[in-house]
Amino acid sequence: MSVRDPEATKARIFEAATAEFAAYGIAGARVDRIAREAKANKQLIYAYFGNKAELFAQVLEKALVDIAVSTPVDAENIDDWIDRLLDYHAAHPHVLRLLFWEGLEYGTDGIPHEEERRTHYDRKTAAFATAQAKGVISDAIPPQDLLFMMVALAGWSTAVPQMRRILVGGTDDDGARLRSSIREAARRLTQQ
Incomplete structure (x- = not known):
């Protein structure tokens, strides 16, 4: 069983979100793609960062x-x-x-x-x-x-x-x- 590391997960989400927003903007960015790139659960993005606009x-x-x-x-x-x-x-x-x-x-x-x-x-x-x-x-x-x-x-x-x-x-x-x-x-x- 792997040990969860919330800070590492947040960092991966943040890095994936940066690339996603730079490429697609706020409206075009997709939380699904951010989650996939970050190898994270989509719900964690909302839990850690609120909504997509706040993450941006x-x-x-x-x-x-x-x-x-x-x-x-x-x-x-x-x-x-x-x-x-x-x-x-x-x-x-x-x-x-x-x-x-x-x-x-x-x-x-x-x-x-x-x-x-x-x-x-x-x-x-x-x-x-x-x-x-x-x-x-x-x-x-x-x-x-x-x-x-x-x-x-x-x-x-x-x-x-x-x-x-x-x-x-x-x-x-x-x-x-x-x-x-x-x-x-x-x-x-x-x-x-």
């Missing part, structure tokens, strides 16, 4: 915490921060897919846990505001707008790889050139 919210929350921990904002060293964001998105494209699905499915009506996320982003915006107040970066663009633009610059090529391939090219040299261009654009947005 938890998956996205974990993804956002992971990227925040891995790539803390460094408004005083834009090149380094942009490089870390680009590298992170290349290694973890599911994060942007999850965000796109969230936007498609919830639109502008508000999302679950929006206030908690706003608080998180307020801290990131504060890093830009502090760098602006110190005169390290330009204050020509409000800090919240600047953060939004930087995140978009760093994520767009991963979010729409087909457009990157069509517009920029698909070789390693093309990728290196694009990275250099993104860094230059970020510098210009922040330079004094």
